[in-house]
Amino acid sequence: MGESLHQRIRSDIEARILSGAWGPGDRIPYEHELMEQYGCSRMTVSKALSGLAETGLIERRRRAGSFVARPLAQSAVLQIPDIPAEIAARGDAYGYELLSCTRRRSTKLDRDRLRMDGRRAIPVLDLCCRHRARGEPFALEERLMNLAIVPEEAVKAFDTIPPGTWLLHHVPWTEAENRISAGPAGPAKAKLLGVSPDTACLVVERRTWRGPDPVTFVRLTYPGHLYELVARFTPTR
Amino acid sequence: MGESLHQRIRSDIEARILSGAWGPGDRIPYEHELMEQYGCSRMTVSKALSGLAETGLIERRRRAGSFVARPLAQSAVLQIPDIPAEIAARGDAYGYELLSCTRRRSTKLDRDRLRMDGRRAIPVLDLCCRHRARGEPFALEERLMNLAIVPEEAVKAFDTIPPGTWLLHHVPWTEAENRISAGPAGPAKAKLLGVSPDTACLVVERRTWRGPDPVTFVRLTYPGHLYELVARFTPTR
DNA sequence: AAGTGGTCTAGACCACGTT
DNA sequence: ACGTGGTCTAGACCACTTT
Numbered sequence: 001m002g003e004s005l006h007q008r009i010r011s012d013i014e015a016r017i018l019s020g021a022w023g024p025g026d027r028i029p030y031e032h033e034l035m036e037q038y039g040c041s042r043m044t045v046s047k048a049l050s051g052l053a054e055t056g057l058i059e060r061r062r063r064a065g066s067f068v069a070r071p072l073a074q075s076a077v078l079q080i081p082d083i084p085a086e087i088a089a090r091g092d093a094y095g096y097e098l099l100s101c102t103r104r105r106s107t108k109l110d111r112d113r114l115r116m117d118g119r120r121a122i123p124v125l126d127l128c129c130r131h132r133a134r135g136e137p138f139a140l141e142e143r144l145m146n147l148a149i150v151p152e153e154a155v156k157a158f159d160t161i162p163p164g165t166w167l168l169h170h171v172p173w174t175e176a177e178n179r180i181s182a183g184p185a186g187p188a189k190a191k192l193l194g195v196s197p198d199t200a201c202l203v204v205e206r207r208t209w210r211g212p213d214p215v216t217f218v219r220l221t222y223p224g225h226l227y228e229l230v231a232r233f234t235p236t237r
Numbered sequence: 238m239g240e241s242l243h244q245r246i247r248s249d250i251e252a253r254i255l256s257g258a259w260g261p262g263d264r265i266p267y268e269h270e271l272m273e274q275y276g277c278s279r280m281t282v283s284k285a286l287s288g289l290a291e292t293g294l295i296e297r298r299r300r301a302g303s304f305v306a307r308p309l310a311q312s313a314v315l316q317i318p319d320i321p322a323e324i325a326a327r328g329d330a331y332g333y334e335l336l337s338c339t340r341r342r343s344t345k346l347d348r349d350r351l352r353m354d355g356r357r358a359i360p361v362l363d364l365c366c367r368h369r370a371r372g373e374p375f376a377l378e379e380r381l382m383n384l385a386i387v388p389e390e391a392v393k394a395f396d397t398i399p400p401g402t403w404l405l406h407h408v409p410w411t412e413a414e415n416r417i418s419a420g421p422a423g424p425a426k427a428k429l430l431g432v433s434p435d436t437a438c439l440v441v442e443r444r445t446w447r448g449p450d451p452v453t454f455v456r457l458t459y460p461g462h463l464y465e466l467v468a469r470f471t472p473t474r
Numbered sequence: 475a476a477g478t479g480g481t482c483t484a485g486a487c488c489a490c491g492t493t
Numbered sequence: 494a495c496g497t498g499g500t501c502t503a504g505a506c507c508a509c510t511t512t
Contacts, residue, residue, distance in 0.1 A: 004500060031479070041502045043280075046479080054291075063478045063510040177469045182419035182439035182461035200437035200461070202419035224419035224437070232414045241481060268498070278483045283498080300491045300497045 005040055009048035017057060017068050020172055027065045028058060080176060080206070082165050083141075083220075087133045095132030096162050099192075102126045103147070103155070113144055114214035115207055123147035125155060127163060130192060137193045138226055143218040149210060164218065167208075173215055179205040180229065185221070193223055200224040242277055246285035254294055254305050255411065255448045261307040265295060268303075294409075307406075317413060317443070319402050320378075320457075324370045332369030333399050336429070339363045340384070340392070350381055351451035352444055360384035362392060364400060367429060374430045375463055380455040386447060401455065404445075410452055416442040417466065422458070430460055437461040 003011075016022045029037065034045040049066055052058045060066045087094040105121040106114070116122075125145040131138045143163055149171065157166055181203050190197040204220045240248075253259045266274065271282040286303055289295045297303045324331040342358040343351070351361075362382040368375045380400055386408065394403055418440050427434040441457045 006500080030477090041504090042479095043503090044501060046481095047500090049479090060479060061510075062480080062508070063476085063512085065478070175469070177467065180417055180439070180466040180468075181464065182437045182459070184437050184461075198435050198437075200419045200421050200435075202417070202439075222419070224421075227418065229417040230414065231417075232412065243481080267496090278485090279498095280484090280501095281482060283500095284481090286498090297498060298491075299489070299499080300493085300495080302497065 005038065006044050006047040006051075009034060009038055009045060010051050013048070013052060014057065018172065018174060022068050024068050026068045028068065030065055080164075080168060080208070082168055083131050083139065084162060084165055087131070087138065090133070092133040093135065095135060096160070097130045097132070098159055099128040099130055100126075101128075101155070101158060110144055113217040114146065115217075116214055125150065127158060129158075129162065131162065133226075138222070140189055140192055140221045141218060143216060145216045146214050149213055149215055163216075167216060171210065171215055173208040173210050176206060176208040181205075182224070185223065189221055193221070195223050202227055202229070204229070242275065243281050243284040243288075246271060246275055246282060247288050250285070250289060251294065254409070259305050261305050261409070263305045264302045265305065306409075317401075317405060317445070319405055320368050320376065321399060321402055324368070324375065327370070329370040330372065332372060333397070334367045334369070335396055336365045336367055337363075338365075338392070338395060347381055350454040351383065352454075353451055362387065364395060366395075366399060368399065370463075375459070377426055377429055377458045378455060380453060382453045383451050386450055386452055400453075404453060408447065408452055410445040410447050413443060413445040418442075419461070422460065426458055430458070432460050439464055439466070441466070
């Protein structure tokens with residue numbers, strides 16, 4: 001009941017890609033292989049694969065086969081921006097400074113920020129860093145990471161690599177939430193950003209999950225005059 | 238060459254809907270009628286209609302037929318918020334005031350705002366209105382509408398109905414762009430919003446298109462403490 | 475040259491909602 | 494009850510691209 005065969009084929013493949021079992025560039029089975037595997041006609045397989053291709057999850061190439069689409073770097077960047085890449089795209093020099101970095105067991109506040117219901121403490125990393133463009137402060141980043149998902153080995157990388165960039169390239173996510181607001185910089189952030197305390201800032205708070213598990217919470221504060229969020233989109237989808 | 242038959246069927250129907258020849262709620266021909274009309278099999282027609290249904294342009298109902306979708310107050314709300322609905326959802330009383338409303342032929346600045354390349358002037362409506370929640374100013378709206386698309390009869394409705402709400406329910410769009418930034422209210426808007434001029438505000442600029450034609454440009458200014466934009470999303474799709 | 479995906483056919487049965 | 498769309502089959506030919 002419920003699910004049709006082409007839907008099942010589609011979600012089977014989707015699951016393998018999202019779980020990471022099939023990575024970017026991997027070839028997925030040929031149509032005739034899937035026909036055998038599911039005991040169905042080619043049209044049915046084709047409908048499943050066409051759907052996946054339309055959403056951009058796979059690419060289909062004649063004579064070669066169908067492949068897990070390359071980077072989400074392209075499509076995901078539209079929604080989870082990579083700050084160094086954005087600054088580079090504007091032709092500006094990028095700068096990064098790690099301001100603080102603390103490992104601890106999660107407090108109640110941490111779990112609220114990560115939107116965890118549970119009461120159980122988990123190891124988290126709490127860090128703060130500053131992004132610069134052309135030498136000038138561009139954004140402040142306050143971040144909480146779930147160390148049950150982010151491996152400890154990664155932590156030392158954050159001395160030189162922005163954690164957002166590292167995450168984008170190493171941890172697949174299945175869901176995210178952006179919360180965008182405006183507010184004054186306030187005294188502490190004003191000092192770190194080199195602006196006056198009542199400067200209007202764009203504040204982006206983002207949470208990401210991998211399946212049921214929270215991955216990270218981040219609050220990015222941009223002085224208003226330095227940043228615009230742009231999103232182009234079509235109905236429904 | 239180039240275009241396959243199901244693509245041609247699809248774009249034929251798309252054109253009729255976007256031109257307004259077939260309006261929301263209209264029934265489009267049955268599959269078997271299209272089979273005759275194009276002299277093809279049902280699968281081919283089905284592929285065309287399925288595609289249109291996936292993008293939300295039509296709705297298909299068993300036993301009844303396929304219909305031009307009503308422009309989607311529901312699903313679009315996630316991306317193009319309807320302010321009265323949002324305020325009602327919070328349980329607050331909603332208020333609307335039309336502050337100014339001018340009909341004119343587009344200036345160069347108007348066409349820039351609408352992202353029109355052409356030099357040819359078109360009739361536009363320039364209006365400004367204020368939204369209130371619980372009696373307090375909630376947001377200012379500055380809007381430019383393309384009167385080649387929005388019918389003149391609608392204009393008088395804007396005395397009492399917010400133009401964004403009217404558009405959401407009457408004009409289908411195919412593409413939109415949000416541009417989000419933060420900045421001080423400034424003296425003029427501060428007065429209209431009842432805040433101090435240096436208050437941090439969230440500014441959302443949105444452009445929408447119907448096919449190649451610009452529909453509207455709107456700038457919404459929210460006092461920072463009153464509004465958050467929330468978007469939940471998944472990769473790819 | 476060979477084999478992939480892209481498209482299309484002419485059927486079929488079924489689920490479902492309108493009548 | 495009926496007719497719609499939803500799904501599926503077992504073929505077929507073609508265009509393209511890699512080998």
